[in-house]
Amino acid sequence: MLGLNRTRDAALRARAEKVVPSGMWGHLHAAKLPGGYPQFFHRGEGGVLWDVDGNRYVDFMCSWGPNLLGHHHPEVEEAAERQRRDGDCMNGPAEVMVELAELVVDMVGHADWTQFQKNGTDATTTCVTLARAATSRRKILVAKGAYHGAVPWCSPSLLGVTAEDRAHLVYFTFNDVESLEAAAKMAGDDVAGILVSAFRHDLGFDQELPTAEFARAARRICDDKGAALIIDEVRAGFRLNAAGSWESLGVRPDLSAWSKAIANGYALAAVTGADWLRTAAAQVFVTGSFWAGAVAMAAAVATLKIVRRDDVPSRLAQCGLMLREGLETRSRQFGVSIRQSGPAQMPALLFDDDPDYRKGFVFCNSMLERGVYFHPKHNMFLCAAHTEADIAAALDAAEHAFSVVAAL
Numbered sequence: 001m002l003g004l005n006r007t008r009d010a011a012l013r014a015r016a017e018k019v020v021p022s023g024m025w026g027h028l029h030a031a032k033l034p035g036g037y038p039q040f041f042h043r044g045e046g047g048v049l050w051d052v053d054g055n056r057y058v059d060f061m062c063s064w065g066p067n068l069l070g071h072h073h074p075e076v077e078e079a080a081e082r083q084r085r086d087g088d089c090m091n092g093p094a095e096v097m098v099e100l101a102e103l104v105v106d107m108v109g110h111a112d113w114t115q116f117q118k119n120g121t122d123a124t125t126t127c128v129t130l131a132r133a134a135t136s137r138r139k140i141l142v143a144k145g146a147y148h149g150a151v152p153w154c155s156p157s158l159l160g161v162t163a164e165d166r167a168h169l170v171y172f173t174f175n176d177v178e179s180l181e182a183a184a185k186m187a188g189d190d191v192a193g194i195l196v197s198a199f200r201h202d203l204g205f206d207q208e209l210p211t212a213e214f215a216r217a218a219r220r221i222c223d224d225k226g227a228a229l230i231i232d233e234v235r236a237g238f239r240l241n242a243a244g245s246w247e248s249l250g251v252r253p254d255l256s257a258w259s260k261a262i263a264n265g266y267a268l269a270a271v272t273g274a275d276w277l278r279t280a281a282a283q284v285f286v287t288g289s290f291w292a293g294a295v296a297m298a299a300a301v302a303t304l305k306i307v308r309r310d311d312v313p314s315r316l317a318q319c320g321l322m323l324r325e326g327l328e329t330r331s332r333q334f335g336v337s338i339r340q341s342g343p344a345q346m347p348a349l350l351f352d353d354d355p356d357y358r359k360g361f362v363f364c365n366s367m368l369e370r371g372v373y374f375h376p377k378h379n380m381f382l383c384a385a386h387t388e389a390d391i392a393a394a395l396d397a398a399e400h401a402f403s404v405v406a407a408l
């Protein structure tokens with residue numbers, strides 16, 4: 001057991017157990033992490049988080065993505081507060097929706113238009129619906145093991161899901177052109193779209209950037225079949241390249257789904273699309289009571305302007321590289337063999353010879369005890385508020401944590 005005080009967290013868990021099934025649901029359930037992790041948090045500031053017992057952590061999960069600029073970024077908060085004073089949930093959108101749409105269309109390379117939702121799942125589901133509506137076809141090609149949300153057509157759990165919910169998904173392997181071609185062949189002339197993550201970031205595995213060959217094959221198959229290439233940017237969006245994660249590969253999608261970082265922690269998602277999908281986007285009935293919320297849109301305008309002004313992806317990459325190089329050096333120092341994968345802005349750290357993630361769990365618990373919040377299986381996130389001192393603190397903690405793993 002860790003030396004951290006967990007009194008208030010334990011009391012809250014006991015109360016929650018009585019009124020919330022198992023005390024928490026989904027990916028934020030602390031039971032999915034090693035035993036020492038807190039369930040409840042009190043506050044965040046910049047790249048730092050405090051739990052309900054007052055323990056402080058330099059945070060490398062960044063709310064699992066939404067915290068892009070740092071908690072309570074003054075410019076974002078001021079924009080949100082200004083809008084909150086005027087109104088948030090009204091009988092229609094506020095003026096800020098048009099400003100945000102113009103900004104998104106201006107920033108995102110492939111975007112001729114955009115629509116807004118709340119969660120990433122809303123955006124990926126809308127993309128799938130639009131591709132089907134525009135093509136009058138049914139099949140969506142998806143990568144095995146990829147996460148696109150938590151509703152029956154895409155949830156990683158099969159509990160409560162029927163075979164019919166998945167009937168029109170055809171699976172391929174990420175970065176495997178042959179398997180993508182085979183999936184396209186199997187779907188024949190019923191392909192509505194290919195849905196693919198910006199890069200492979202499956203839980204518990206090494207991350208993989210798309211090869212240019214794979215990206216071009218996905219584009220070619222969609223062009224040949226008159227189908228929509230859909231990139232799921234929910235997790236990577238605005239961290240790798242604000243114009244789109246595949247811009248550097250020279251491949252543009254027809255649709256993209258965005259959320260998480262777009263409004264620096266305010267609930268907002270977006271779909272961006274190419275002109276040929278505009279009519280379908282105008283005709284399908286996709287909506288939600290809170291989808292036009294003006295406060296999150298004001299926060300998004302402020303966030304995206306800062307992303308562009310400060311070239312946030314480059315800043316995150318710089319910080320991420322510092323972390324990556326430091327972890328590499330320190331792991332070697334203790335003869336611990338690690339694998340770091342994916343873009344530096346979203347690092348993943350796994351240990352060799354660690355099939356049950358035991359080394360990862362021990363390492364992360366040790367980090368936690370020294371005030372650094374890492375994840376043992378999931379990709380992590382840098383935010384623009386992380387300082388060199390935060391990275392140095394993480395590396396100091398890692399030095400000790402690697403020594404603990406070496407002694408296992």
Ligand SMILES: Cc1ncc(COP(=O)(O)O)c(C=O)c1O
Nearest residue numbers: 119120121147148149232234235
């Ligand atoms: C790649 C990807 N797509 C979709 C989603 C679903 O987003 P949300 O949880 O906001 O519904 C996530 C969430 O983690 C994600 O990482």
